[in-house]
Amino acid sequence: MIELDNVAYSYSGAAILSGVSLQLAPGSFHFLTGPSGSGKTTFLKLCYGALRPTEGQVSIFDEDLAAMDRDAVAMARRRIGVVHQDCQFLDHLPVAENVALPLTVSGQASPDQADNLRELMTWVGLTEKFEALPPELSGGERQRAALARALILSPDVILADEPTGNVDWEMSQRLLRLLVELNRMGKTVMIATHDLMLIRAAKSLVNARNLRIAGGTLQAAGADL
Numbered sequence: 001m002i003e004l005d006n007v008a009y010s011y012s013g014a015a016i017l018s019g020v021s022l023q024l025a026p027g028s029f030h031f032l033t034g035p036s037g038s039g040k041t042t043f044l045k046l047c048y049g050a051l052r053p054t055e056g057q058v059s060i061f062d063e064d065l066a067a068m069d070r071d072a073v074a075m076a077r078r079r080i081g082v083v084h085q086d087c088q089f090l091d092h093l094p095v096a097e098n099v100a101l102p103l104t105v106s107g108q109a110s111p112d113q114a115d116n117l118r119e120l121m122t123w124v125g126l127t128e129k130f131e132a133l134p135p136e137l138s139g140g141e142r143q144r145a146a147l148a149r150a151l152i153l154s155p156d157v158i159l160a161d162e163p164t165g166n167v168d169w170e171m172s173q174r175l176l177r178l179l180v181e182l183n184r185m186g187k188t189v190m191i192a193t194h195d196l197m198l199i200r201a202a203k204s205l206v207n208a209r210n211l212r213i214a215g216g217t218l219q220a221a222g223a224d225l
């Protein structure tokens with residue numbers, strides 16, 4: 001689905017990642033850990049074409065990112081749901097409109113999708129929050145709304161950047177169960193997280209591959225997780 005081959009990335013000459021190779025196979029489940037500032041968000045951005053590698057090759061759904069123009073990247077992005085670390089809501093729009101925003105932006109809003117939106121809001125447990133504004137949500141509600149927005153275009157791949165940041169353990173487990181359920185439906189999932197307890201909790205639910213970024217390279221995470 002997504003493949004990185006010997007990828008390097010630098011911000012204005014400052015090297016962040018080098019020699020990174022990975023295949024995200026259909027239906028796979030990955031955790032990505034690493035110290036703060038090690039490059040997890042950068043790695044996810046390379047996976048969904050928000051950044052182009054300084055060296056090496058990124059392929060998204062079998063297309064070489066280097067050969068894709070903005071429209072082609074935008075089309076591919078519709079198949080990748082991203083849960084951003086900071087949620088990135090428009091605070092003046094009700095939660096349901098924020099969740100539906102990818103539909104509106106991609107010109108796909110239709111009456112059918114109103115049902116889809118309702119179903120999704122129910123699935124993440126936010127039926128009561130349709131009309132609420134984002135600042136009125138709790139941390140866990142924000143994270144679930146961010147997940148719903150990432151799913152509104154029925155993506156094949158879900159990339160979640162700290163989806164359980166700032167929520168309690170019960171909510172973390174609830175979010176994990178939602179992501180595992182999506183994986184059981186056949187979706188490819190990658191979760192970047194600092195939360196090693198979450199990774200341990202996932203062991204009984206899903207056969208995940210655990211990766212770690214350290215010293216600018218991507219490695220298999222140790223058995224100590």
Ligand SMILES: Nc1ncnc2c1ncn2[C@@H]1O[C@H](COP(=O)(O)OP(=O)(O)OP(=O)(O)O)[C@@H](O)[C@H]1O
Nearest residue numbers: 011012016034035036037038039040041042043085
């Ligand atoms: N737009 C940018 N311009 C310059 N440097 C950046 C930019 N974005 C990130 N960086 C730097 O790149 C490095 C990796 O950042 P990144 O956000 O990928 O790390 P992270 O592992 O996701 O961190 P955290 O766990 O704290 O979210 C950091 O040193 C960061 O300061």
